[in-house]
Amino acid sequence: MEVFEAILKRRSVRKFTDKKVTDEQIDKLLNAAMAAPSACNKRPWHFYVVKNEEVLSQLKKASRFSNKNSSLIIVACGDTKRALPMQLNDYWIQDVSAAVENILLTATGLGLGTCWCGLHPMVRTVKKVRAILGAPEHHIPMALIHVGYPDEFPEARTQFEEKRVKIID
Numbered sequence: 001m002e003v004f005e006a007i008l009k010r011r012s013v014r015k016f017t018d019k020k021v022t023d024e025q026i027d028k029l030l031n032a033a034m035a036a037p038s039a040c041n042k043r044p045w046h047f048y049v050v051k052n053e054e055v056l057s058q059l060k061k062a063s064r065f066s067n068k069n070s071s072l073i074i075v076a077c078g079d080t081k082r083a084l085p086m087q088l089n090d091y092w093i094q095d096v097s098a099a100v101e102n103i104l105l106t107a108t109g110l111g112l113g114t115c116w117c118g119l120h121p122m123v124r125t126v127k128k129v130r131a132i133l134g135a136p137e138h139h140i141p142m143a144l145i146h147v148g149y150p151d152e153f154p155e156a157r158t159q160f161e162e163k164r165v166k167i168i169d
């Protein structure tokens with residue numbers, strides 16, 4: 001699939017079938033994630049891949065916006081021990097976001113659906129998710145990504161608006 005086609009086809013999917021995502025597909029998603037650009041190539045990320053039903057169920061209850069019927073969740077975290085120091089620290093958010101988008105687009109290319117559910121900066125949700133995952137303090141859960149075979153098919157689209165662009169030539 002062309003990259004631009006995958007970009008338009010990627011839509012948030014909130015209903016999934018029972019068909020399982022394979023380990024090979026998961027491996028591809030993680031490779032895509034870690035191919036993302038990051039400031040000074042720090043790669044300040046950590047990914048929790050959750051297949052366990054009990055943990056999945058706890059994660060789905062962690063925020064009222066994150067309850068979907070997927071059988072796979074990837075939680076993308078920032079790793080503050082690997083992040084840039086001082087005022088450059090917040091770059092981890094851009095770095096992890098780039099990795100998350102790579103996961104979503106690769107999943108689209110594989111015929112999978114995804115839904116990015118935001119965690120950071122919801123402080124209480126971040127704490128809950130960290131506890132559920134057994135993650136250390138320096139891992140900041142940023143995005144909870146549902147992955148699975150789609151059971152709904154939102155239309156491919158852009159949301160292009162000319163008025164949001166200023167061309168300076």
Ligand SMILES: Cc1cc2nc3c(=O)[nH]c(=O)nc-3n(C[C@H](O)[C@H](O)[C@H](O)COP(=O)(O)O)c2cc1C
Pocket residue numbers: 010011012013014065066115116117118154
């Ligand atoms: C940072 C971020 C947080 C989001 N959080 C949620 C969420 O908690 N629950 C949810 O169902 N969708 C969530 N979404 C998905 C957006 O609602 C969705 O991307 C937006 O409505 C545009 O639709 P599309 O993804 O189909 O293009 C989130 C997306 C982003 C980028």
